[in-house]
Amino acid sequence: MNDTLKIGEVTIERTAALAPMAGVADRAYRLMSKKYGAAYVISEMVSAKGICYNDRKTAELCTVTDEERPMAVQLFGNEPDFMAEAVKIVLDYSPDIIDINMGCPVPKVVGTGAGSALMKNVKLAADVVEAAVKAAGSTPVTVKIRSGWSADSINAPEMAKALEAAGAAAIAVHGRTRDMFYSGESSIDVVKAVKKAVSVPVIGNGDIINADSCVKMYRETCCDLVMIGRGSYGNPFIFQEIAAKLHGKIYTPPDLEEKMKVMLEHIRLILELSEKCEELAMHEARKHAAWYMNGYYGSAKFRGRCYQLSSYAEAEALAAEFIELQRQHKINKM
Numbered sequence: 001m002n003d004t005l006k007i008g009e010v011t012i013e014r015t016a017a018l019a020p021m022a023g024v025a026d027r028a029y030r031l032m033s034k035k036y037g038a039a040y041v042i043s044e045m046v047s048a049k050g051i052c053y054n055d056r057k058t059a060e061l062c063t064v065t066d067e068e069r070p071m072a073v074q075l076f077g078n079e080p081d082f083m084a085e086a087v088k089i090v091l092d093y094s095p096d097i098i099d100i101n102m103g104c105p106v107p108k109v110v111g112t113g114a115g116s117a118l119m120k121n122v123k124l125a126a127d128v129v130e131a132a133v134k135a136a137g138s139t140p141v142t143v144k145i146r147s148g149w150s151a152d153s154i155n156a157p158e159m160a161k162a163l164e165a166a167g168a169a170a171i172a173v174h175g176r177t178r179d180m181f182y183s184g185e186s187s188i189d190v191v192k193a194v195k196k197a198v199s200v201p202v203i204g205n206g207d208i209i210n211a212d213s214c215v216k217m218y219r220e221t222c223c224d225l226v227m228i229g230r231g232s233y234g235n236p237f238i239f240q241e242i243a244a245k246l247h248g249k250i251y252t253p254p255d256l257e258e259k260m261k262v263m264l265e266h267i268r269l270i271l272e273l274s275e276k277c278e279e280l281a282m283h284e285a286r287k288h289a290a291w292y293m294n295g296y297y298g299s300a301k302f303r304g305r306c307y308q309l310s311s312y313a314e315a316e317a318l319a320a321e322f323i324e325l326q327r328q329h330k331i332n333k334m
C-alpha cells in the first residue's frame, strides 16, 4: 500500500482524514485532530449562496491556517453560477482543496435542492462540479456523496462517474443513503463499487471507530483514504492509533489522566480561538468535554454535569473529580 495519495498536486498521507462536521469539527477540533495525526481535514460546510451574499460567518468558516493543511473548504449549493462565484471568493483563503457537499441529509439543506438532494439529480450535480472546477483553476475540486437517496435508488457509482467526468479530483463516499441519516449500518460495498467505477482517488467514510475498522475499509474497498467523523468524538487519539497500526507500530492508548489533560487542552483551544466571552465559549466546549468522558464508570452523570460547565476552572475541577471517581471505583472493585 502506498504511503501517500495525491489529489491534484496535493499530497496526503494515507492514514485517516477527519470528516467535515458542521457544529463539531471547527478549528479547535481540526487542530486537535491534526496534532494526533489526522492526514487531512475539511471545514464545516459553508453555503455557496451565503458566501456570495457576504454572510458574516464566511471568513470564520473559510479561513485555513497553516497548521491545518492540507485542508479543504467545503461548500454546499445547487446553482452552478453561485457555486462558481463562491469558489472564486473561497480561493482568497488559499484552501488546498475545495470540496462540494452532496451528502448532507438535513431538511434545511435538502429542501433547497443542495446536499444529498443532488444525488437525485446527477446532471445538475455534474453541472455544479463543472462550474466549480472551471472557477477553481489549479485548485482541485472534490465531492462528498452518499450511497444514494434511498435504498431503492442507490446510485453512488453512477454519480461518481458523472462527477469524475465533470472534473472532480476525488470522491468521498459515506455508505448510507439520505433516508438513513446517521442510523443503520454504513455500506462498505458501496465504497468498493465507487472505487471500481472511477479512476480518481476514492475516500471511504462511515462507521470507522478504531484502527481495525479502518484497516477493514482499506482492505475490502481498496479505497485511497479513509475518513472519520463521529469516531473522533472526544477521541483525537484515533488518528494516532490508525497511523500506528498501518505503520506496524505498537500503540498504547492514553490513560484517563492523559485523556483529561487532552480534554482540557481542547477546551483551552476553544476558548482561545473563540471571539465569545468565556461563559459563552464554554457552551461550545460542553459537548466535547462530555465526549472525552464517555465509556467510564459514572460517565452518564458526569456527562450531564459537562453540559452545565460555564468556566475553564469548573472544567478543571470536574476532570479532577472524574479521575478521583475512577480511582475510588478501581479500589472498591479490588
Ligand SMILES: Cc1cc2nc3c(=O)[nH]c(=O)nc-3n(C[C@H](O)[C@H](O)[C@H](O)COP(=O)(O)O)c2cc1C
Residues within 6 Å of the ligand: 019, 020, 021, 022, 023, 024, 043, 044, 045, 074, 101, 102, 103, 104, 144, 174, 182, 186, 205, 206, 207, 208, 227, 228, 229, 230, 231
Ligand atoms: C454533527 C455532524 C455534522 C456533519 N456535518 C457535515 C458537513 O458539514 N459536511 C459533510 O459533508 N458531512 C457532514 N457530516 C457527515 C460526516 O462527514 C460523515 O459523512 C458521517 O458522519 C459518517 O461518518 P462517521 O460514521 O465516521 O461519523 C456531519 C456529520 C455529523 C455527525
